Amino acid sequence: MSQAGAKRKLQLSELEELRNDAYASARIYKARTKVFHDKHIVRKSIEPGNKVWLFNSKLKLFPGKLRSRWNSPYQVQTVTPHGAITIFDPKKGKTLQVNGQRLKQYIKDSVPTEGVESVTLADPIYST
Structure with missing residues (x-):
């Protein structure tokens, strides 16, 4: 034992x-x-007053071929240390609180419009 x-x-x-x-x-x-x-x-530097794009996660199921998944620019109101960001939609007048990973910086178009030549894509006319 x-x-x-x-x-x-x-x-x-x-x-x-x-x-x-x-x-x-x-x-x-x-x-x-x-x-x-x-x-x-990826750490993003988003500050109050900046404009940002919001990722539309509802378009994942049926996005359409060329449809953008980023919604119109929003204005950033507040940024918390843990990544929650309060944004303002100027079109609807609503305030949303979203995760910072769903946002990306809005950059204005920097392409000059002066002196740009346009070309039509019509069928060419051939002379015989």
Whole structure:
């Protein structure tokens, strides 16, 4: 009986060591995964007063071939430290709070319109 008791205690201590090794391995895996994830996060510099585009996630199912998934420019009102951004829609007069990952900077068209020549795409007329 004493040998069986000693053997059982040894098995329990081995089981405890295996459990501790599994916890340590899981902790290392989670730390590596977090470092990998954090490295690939793109930080955006959005400040109050800027104009931004809002990603329309409802268009994922039936987007249409050439339809843009970004909605008209919104005005940024407030930016919180954890990524929530309050935006204002000037067309509807509504205020929305969205995740900063759904926004991208609005950049005005910088293409000059002066001196631009237009070309029509009509069928050419051939002389015979």
